Structures are given as structure tokens and as C-alpha cells.
Amino acid sequence: MSAAGQPSPATAGRFIAADVGGTHTRVGLVRAGGPGEAPIAVIAHRKYACRDYPGLAEILADFIAAAPGGAGAIYSVAIACAGVVLDDVVINANLSWTVSLPRLREALGLQRVLVINDFQAAAHAAQCMDPGDSTLLTPGVETIEAGPVLVIGPGTGLGAAVRVPHAGGTVVLPTEAGHAAFSPGSAREIEILRQLQRRGAHVPTEDLVSGPGLVNIYRALCAIDGIPTAHDDPAAITAVAREGDEAAREAVLTFCAVLGSVIGDLAVTSSARAVFIAGGILPQIKDFLAQSTFLERLRDKGAMQPVLERLPVRLIENDRLGVIGAASWYLEHAGTH
Template sequence: MAAPVAGDCFIAADVGGTNARISLVRTDADGAIQVLSWRRYPCADYPGLGAILAEFVADHPAREGIDCMVIASAGVLLDDEVINSNLPWRISLAELRRDLHLRELHVVNDFAAAAHGTGRLAASESRLLTPDVATAEPGPTLVIGPGTGLGAAICIPRADGVVVLPTEAGMAAFAPGDEREIEILRWLRRRGHAHVCTEQLLSGPGLVNLYEALCELRGVTPRLDAPAAISQAARMGEAVALEAVLTFCALLGSVIGDLAMTASAHCVYVAGGIVPQIADFLPRSEFRARLVGKGAMRAVLERVPVRLVENERLGVLGAASWYLQHQQERRHREKAAHKQSQAAAAP
């Protein structure tokens, strides 16, 4: 299996529950990543990931030379399949290799890729959400993103790259922070959810759950069923929609604070598709108060900057970055094994 060299092209993909973002990338001699082409595909419009990738490859003039792909996907890779309840179809690695005639195929968790990608962001590609603290001390970085689900990963720097720990933080049990959130938890349990996880409230569908729960608690008939509609109604001053969005922002702060403490994070990046739609509500909400309101850890969390990623190509940049580091580590292992073999064979 040949490692990529400067000028080599390969496909990097970022597959979420709603959209798949596919790119053709090339590496420079200095390790920089160039995105040569990029497209977004609505997942629900295609019968599977193979159809999306085949269309992308067919539309590219250099398609005959594309036989290497790295895919950042929501979920967990188990044997040959990606396991994720938010994807509209299954992903089989064997089928992708066969149908697309691939020499090389890798799958990495989407938020592990996002964590790799944060190191490729320019300063202008993220917005500070904590104006009182902008500078981060060197150390671990937390990447979190509410979208179709809730993803998170931890990025730990080291001398020769990074170590990234993907998580399933969205599946952790929801922890209410006040009486209203306790009532929301009870509402979800009445709907048959024995395990109420964080992403049932902190995601696109989670915002809808918050709105519907608050409608019932306020004795109002729900009339909205999409995150964009709820955020738009909140901007128009609709009371329950506004309460739902502000509650979402408070929960985001609370969860970021919890995960930042767990990871000993010195910096946080927020990605995903939901927060950019409601970022203007954050200063009006309890986002910051809930983020730092962790008892004795307040003084630590008050020094953690939080930045909102504003580059939609984060996932594909991260997938490509993961692949380059993976290949570099493989070469180092092969070199070390060769030296050991030579030493063992020496008289």
C-alpha cells in the first residue's frame, strides 16, 4: 500500500446524518492540504453512500486515477459496517471497495476527523463565543457539535502530531440543570424513553423535542416541527420557540462545561449544523453562566475559550489530515520493524 506523496490526489468525505460533503484533495510537499473540488449531497436524496461517491467520481475529469478514499462518518465502525442510527442507510466497506474499485479505503469517526481538522483552520475560520477569554493555554482541545445528533472528540497535542479520542458523548445521560429541565426530562420519559440521552435535547431533533415539551408544559399546541422553523419563530418573538432556543443554548453551555472538565480541555471548538443558526441567541441565554457554573471548577472554565467553526469543510480537511498522519505513523512503524529485523538477523 503506497503512502501518499506530494501531488497525490485522494477523496476525503464527511458523512453526517443530513448531508455528505465530498472533496478531492491534494497534498503539498510541506504537508498542506489543497481542496481541489468540493460538493454537498443531501443524504436522503440517494440510496446509499456508494451512489453519492460514484456520482462525485464520475463528475470529476481525473476519475481514472482516484482509487483512495478516507471517509469521516458519524457512528462507530464495527467489522465491515458503520453503526449509526442517524444515517438513512447502512455503510458497507466491502461494497464501497468493490463498487468503486478502490485500492485503499479508510473510515474515521466524523468528530475525530473534526478534531484533526481544527489544526488546519485559519484564525478567520472560527468565531469567538467567549469574548472575555480569547487565548488558550497549550493542551487538549474539545470539539463538540450538535447536528442531526451530538458528536464530540478530544484532541491531545504531541510532538509528532495529535492523539484524537472520539467519543459517544451524545449518548450520555441527560443531566437537568433546573426545575424546568427536570420537567422536560419527565416529558421525554413519559414518551417511552427509559434512557434519555443528551442528544435527544442537544441536536436538531433535540431542539424540536425541547419545543414540543415546552408547548405541553405551557398548555400550547405545537405548530412547528423543524429546527429552522423554531429558530425563525424565536426571532419573530414567538414565546415558546424563544424559550426552546434559549434552553438549548443553556444546555449547550452546560454540556460544554461538563465535557471540558472531563477532558481537561484548554480550548473548545463548536461545530455541527445547529449552532450557526442560533449563535445570535447565545449572548441572551444562560450559555456562559451554565458553562462556567461548575462549582470549584469555575475559575478553570473561565479561562477556556470557546470558538464557533465557520468553515463547512472542517470534516473533509480533518479526514485528509487524519489520513496523512495515519500514513506517516505507518511508515514509522515499518521503518522500526525493518530495523528490528536487521538487528535480529545480524551475527
């Protein structure tokens, strides 16, 4: 764990990549892949519940101590995390503890700690994914034309980034799209917006399109219809929606519709030629997508509808996406930091 001494041949080139979310942190011991391997070789991987630890330093220390065969000397960490870095501290609305880069360096004896936006990392990872790691959500539309690629994902919040081809490589533009104002697309959604505005005039899109957002939709619908709320977490709402609970089912279908609308807006804004939805809550509710107006709302953008009808959308289901993305970005950019 200490930066003292020199790495042995067995540990040279190894570093830690971490994907820090509001609910879980995923950590990997990684290196660049060799001949016949994937671009990123994941030597060890573990998932942590953020609430079980007082901070990221403790999570990383636990991972290093528990790594199979020992992690060896670790000098560098690449962190994918929602938010922005200000004065060496990550500004993030969904974490219960602060990510301080100087504290990580001091606590773990690190030489280098680099941070990348979580969906910037996901955009880097998307180009490393095997087709078997994703599900096509646009039947009959799968060809990816040259151009920008949008990567988006509803988890604890809503993240998005755009990967743009540039000079023989790619440039990834991070966004804070989840904080843009929610735009309702139906009379029912206007009622939901009015309910949510009781907490404040600005209702960010991620207050609906995220795990907590599904709960917000459900609670708003119950309030509108004058019925008690019986569930307070996304998994429970999804479970009873499958059992036929009307309020829960409407909440999940509304979530899918709003997600489609948001993706369509961002695709038009970025001129995206493909969309990858990066995990989050969606794998748990993907069976509802076909029952919802997800695709109709995604494509219902006036004159741009014919363009969006040719837009392939894939759901990536790989628990290591953020770790692989952070590692890929680190290997591409470490020499410039």
C-alpha cells in the first residue's frame, strides 16, 4: 500500500481503478491488457456499499488489504465519480462523505490520484465493451454510423457524456445533464412536476430519471390520486408493479417514458449517432421498456424524428463498466497529468 520502495516485476504497471457511486463503490486492481487480452485486464474486483464505510480511503485500504495474492505496492489510483473537482475535492450531491484527493494520497501513500467524471469514464469504457455485454433496445436498428456517441445512465443520479471522434482518436465530453430542468411531456407529467415543485421551483431531470427519481414519481402519483404510498425504494416499487399494483406500474412506465424523452433530447443536442445506456437502475426494469412509450418519446422530436428512427440504443450490462472506463482513461491520459 505504501509508495515506499520500487515495484516488483510482478506488480509493475498495476494500479487501482475505482467507480464511486452514490450507493456503491466498485474497485478494481487493473493493468493494460496484453496480446490476446481485453484492452483492460482486471486482476481483482470488488463491490462495496458506500454506507458501510466512513470514506473512500477506508474502502480502498480494505480492497488493497484483501486483494488475492496481495496487491503489491500501489502508486496510482484512477477514480470515476459523478461531479466536478474543485480545490482537490470532488463536488458531488449524492455521496454521504467527501472525496478529498490530498487525504487519499496521504492515507494510502499514493503518488498519483486522478479523477474523471463517472460518465466520461463510461464513455471510454463503451468502446472497450464486447457486443455480448449489451442488449439492443431498438429492434432492427443496430448499425452505428460514424459520429458522436451518447452514454447515459440513471443510477443514484443521472449521468451522461458524449464521445466524439477526433484526430484518429476520441474526445469525451462530460456533462451534468442530470441537473438540467425536467421538461414534462404529458398532462400527467405536468401534475407530477407541480408536486415536485413543492420542494423548490427547480426540478432537475435526475429527480425523475434515477433510482430515487422512480420513488419520487411513485410518491407524486400517489399524492395526485389521493392514495397512500406503500413503498419507498425502487426495487419494491418495481416488484409490486410486476404484480399489478396500478400506481407502481404507472410510475415505472412513466419513468421509462421520461427516460426516452431525455435521451432523445440529448441525442438531438449532441448529434449522437448511437446511444449506450450504462447500467444503473435500468437492467432491473428493462422488461417494462417495451410496454412503455420509451421509443416513441425518444423519437418524438418533430423534424428530427426520421434521424432518431435510425439511432441505435443499447443497454450495457457490465458491473465493471466504470472501473474499466477509469482505467482506460488513465492509461490514455496519465502521461499528461
